[in-house]
Amino acid sequence: MLSLKPPFNGKDMDQLFKRVCRGVFTRIPDHYSNDIWNIVQLMLRIDPEKRPSCQELIDSTLFKNYSNKLMNLESVDKTFIETID
Numbered sequence: 817m818l819s820l821k822p823p824f825n826g827k828d829m830d831q832l833f834k835r836v837c838r839g840v841f842t843r844i845p846d847h848y849s850n851d852i853w854n855i856v857q858l859m860l861r862i863d864p865e866k867r868p869s870c871q872e873l874i875d876s877t878l879f880k881n882y883s884n885k886l887m888n889l890e891s892v893d894k895t896f897i898e899t900i901d
Contacts, residue, residue, distance in 0.1 A: 818852070819844045823860055837862070851878050 823841040826832030835841070839862040844853055855878065861867045873879055 818848065818856065823856075851882075854878075 824832060824836045826835050839860065841860060844856055855873065858868050859873075868876070
């Protein structure tokens, strides 16, 4: 969703299935930070037990740093700020 393309692709359903099961996906476009890329990789781990929960992502230092930066921008809509508070 981030890069407006699905993370997994294949020429047929069999290849797609194998890539999903192996966790084979391409990197998001370079204009996204390595921090964002690391989050994507965590979220696409093969073993669901090893994926972070929504709460773990929200509690992460990375998320808190970015949300603090957003809350300090004058251009951010007040409604948005209320959703991340």
